[in-house]
Amino acid sequence: MITQAELLISLRMSLTVSLLFLLFISGVVAQNGWSVRYNQNYFCALKGSEVTMSCTYTYPSGYKVQKAFWTKQWGQGSEPPDLSDDPEYSGRVQYLGDKHSDCTLRLSDVREEDQSKYYFRFITDQTGGRYQGAEGVDLSVTDLQVEVPERVIEGDKVTLTCKTTCSLTVRPTFTWYRNGHRLSSSTDQLHLQPVSREDAGRYRCAVLGLRSPEVTLNVRYGPKSISVSVSPSGEIVEGSSVTLTCSSDANPPVEYNWFKGTSLVAKGETYTMNKISSVDSGEYKCRSSNEHGEKLSEALTLNVLYPPKNISVSISPSGEIVEGSSVTLTCSSDANPPVQSYTWFKEGGSSPVGSGHSYRALQSGSYYCVAQNEHGSQKSAAVTVTVKGESEEAIHLIMQTKHRQNVDTNAKDDTYTALDPVSRSSDDVYCTLTNVDPNAKDDTYTALDPVSRSSDDVYNTLTTVHSSPSDDLYSALDPQSRSPEYDTLAVVLS
Structure with missing residues (x-):
């Protein structure tokens, strides 16, 4: 059974141990x-x-x-160096602090090489009166x-973290910046959910x-x-020369492909047509692609503009x-913008004979058109128009020819050849025959009637050919009965 004296001794010992424990954990070591x-x-x-110890x-x-100072070394043997004397x-x-009881130290502009253990030491005026706090202060430095x-793809949930290699002693307030501009987050994490290309x-x-x-x-x-x-x-x-350029916003960079309609025509950011032509007109699209x-x-x-081409009549x-x-005659051509004017010419002449998309030709000859727009003009190939005369007029001309044989002794034997507008010369005598009697009747056979014709009718010359002509005009055309003078007419009527 424990006596009261033993219990008192036990309590005193427990109190002493507890006090020593508290002294140690508080960094205080008392030695006399x-x-x-x-x-x-x-x-x-x-x-x-900045750190204040x-x-x-x-x-x-x-x-x-x-002397009171801080040092990074434990004093054993020689006196440790004063921190304030270190060039670093x-x-x-x-x-x-002071030289009485306060030993506070301030370290500013903390550097990575400052990471160490620091001790306070003081020296008194009496021999052996030196002391250094054994516990010291551990300093860790982080950035x-x-x-x-x-790898971040648009639409992902992304978290950015502000990290340190050690837990900061003082609970900090974080500030976030993007491209130099302050953001609203104040914790060590920044959440971008979902992330977009604007967050880059x-x-x-x-x-x-x-x-x-x-x-x-x-x-x-x-x-x-x-x-x-x-x-x-x-x-x-x-x-x-024309250059098409394609641009787009993408990450990573894209590949470009060019299409005209549905056909692939080129690759690359630009597509250049050095000598563009009308066949290059159309719709163009660019396809931009990445992974x-x-x-x-x-x-x-x-819309490629060009002068008239492929002109035809x-x-x-x-x-x-x-x-x-x-x-x-109708002129057509391919042009852009459309042809502004059509002009018609007859070969051999220098002046236009007509204008407009179409031209009405009344005479034989070769005709062509010239199409023009603001970018140029082009001439068509010539086309030939042939106008064939009626037989009554041929007879009329034959009779005039017989009457005027003395005008041109070299007249051609072939009457029809002489009457051909294409083959006769410009000064051919037959050209003047129609002007002999402008009032001559249209009906050739009526003009040959002795009763109906006038006394000065040009056809009177027919009665002098034979001294006793038959009353029947057609008898004169009989090869057996007529005189040679009617041979030419017989050829026509036969």
Whole structure:
């Protein structure tokens, strides 16, 4: 059975152990009145930040402190160096304590090489009066880093994290920036859900005004905003050089393909036609594609302007045309813009004989048209129109020929040849025959009637050919009974 004295001794021992334990965990080690108490034994500081290591110390009465300083070495044997004497810390350390009880130190512009253990030490005026706080203060140095996913595709859920290698001692407030502009998030994570191409850019985080290095968020996406342009702009004339350019927004870069209608005509960002022609007119589209998709542009229409070409003349009706009738010549051509004027010419003449899409020809000859627009003109091949005369007029001309044989002794024997407008010469005597009697009657046989014809009728010459002509005009045409003078007429009527 435990006596009251034993119980009292036991309680005293327990109280002593507990007090010693509290002294140790608080950084205070008392040795006959000597002690250093560090208020905080560990710091995680940002590179470039400022750290304040506060502490208090005690020593026996009767001693006077001559020097108080911080060092990175434990004092064994030789005296450890004063931190303020180290060139690496020059201008960055400041002793805020005194020579009585306060031993606070401030370290500014913390660097990565500052990571170490720091101790407070003081020296008194009496021999052996030196003391160094054994617990010390551990300093870890970290920087800020933004962690981004390696591969990001538009539509993904993405989280960016502001990371440190150690947990900051003071709970920080984070600030996020994109392309230098502040964002609303204030935690160590930035959520982009879902991410879009507008979220791509340079990101950094900051704590207490200290910023991390920038990192780039690369958002991949298929082609968007595709468009096609043409250079030079304005009218496109055949023979000129034209360049089509395709552009689009995409990541990664795209491949371009050019289509005219449904046919692939070229590859690449630009498509150049050095000497464009009318066959190049039409609708063009550009297809932009990468591994995340493809998109087709709106159609761009090229309208190539050119002068008339493929000009031709058609005849209606075709074949020989009886005198007094007419033939219609029609000119057609391919041109852009459409032909503005058609002009008609007869070969052998220098002046136009008509204008317009169609021309009505009344005379024999070769005709052609000239088509013109603002970009040039072209001449058609000539077409020939033949107008054939009636037989009554042939007889009329024959009679006039007999009457005027003395005009041209070299007249051709073939009457029809002489009457042919194509074969006779411009000064041929037969050209004047129609002017002998402008009032002559149209009916040739009536003109031959002795009763009905006038006394001065040109046909009177027929009565002088034979001294006793038959009353029957047609008898004179009989090869047996007529005189030789009617041979020519007989040939015509036969």
